């Protein structure tokens with residue numbers, strides 16, 4: 279059995295296979311992870327245009343955002359709330375957005391932080407620079423091109439589940455954070471009742487993009503292993519339009535029927551109604567690097 283990527287315990291159990299990917303659950307920390315037998319390059323190749331803009335360039339078997347560009351307004355609203363949350367802890371300074379995509383969070387953070395982004399996707403980094411005028415470098419979070427203690431804040435919004443070697447990535451985050459600096463992580467809790475109830479039908483499963491679904495306990499253990507502090511956990515309410523929810527289900531479950539309903543509703547008045555909800559499995563973790 280493969281060892282747990284979050285707590286490194288070898289006591290893991292095979293739970294199911296989905297789209298040929300074997301999933302294991304750690305008996306110690308309850309994280310759920312894929313036993314990945316692909317190289318980095320094969321994984322990273324999935325983050326092209328088809329991942330961010332899947333409704334215009336659907337390729338079978340590749341799932342991502344219906345249209346990241348079209349979600350600008352709702353994502354920006356959500357990121358504004360996350361920025362307010364971050365600023366309760368740190369009001370300014372240097373900020374690294376790890377997994378910045380098109381740079382929407384960085385754009386909103388510009389009045390308060392000197393920000394820069396890193397993303398594995400060359401496509402996303404080009405869109406960030408050309409369309410949104412935000413500095414996003416192409417690179418792996420395992421190797422950030424910055425001296426020790428460069429940043430006051432690192433944010434990882436919905437990215438930690440994508441990372442092939444999360445312990446290496448978080449150790450690098452700990453290196454580039456200043457002593458006393460803060461890391462913010464948003465992700466899903468795989469030990470929550472809802473993912474456990476849904477099993478292999480849980481919408482967040484999406485290998486080879488989503489690889490390790492942490493539990494809160496697993497995240498606490500890996501943060502400590504990486505030289506960071508213990509996380510504090512908060513709920514993560516987000517805003518969605520009904521067509522967005524339907525389109526996301528269409529992409530997650532590869533249903534053209536749902537995708538077309540979503541696209542039709544998007545052009546109707548229904549698109550004006552925004553639902554604010556916190557999925558029970560979603561959370562934000564705040565982690566402070568020890569000051570000494």
Ligand SMILES: [Zn+2]
Nearest residue numbers: 282285304307
């Ligand atoms: Zn574990």
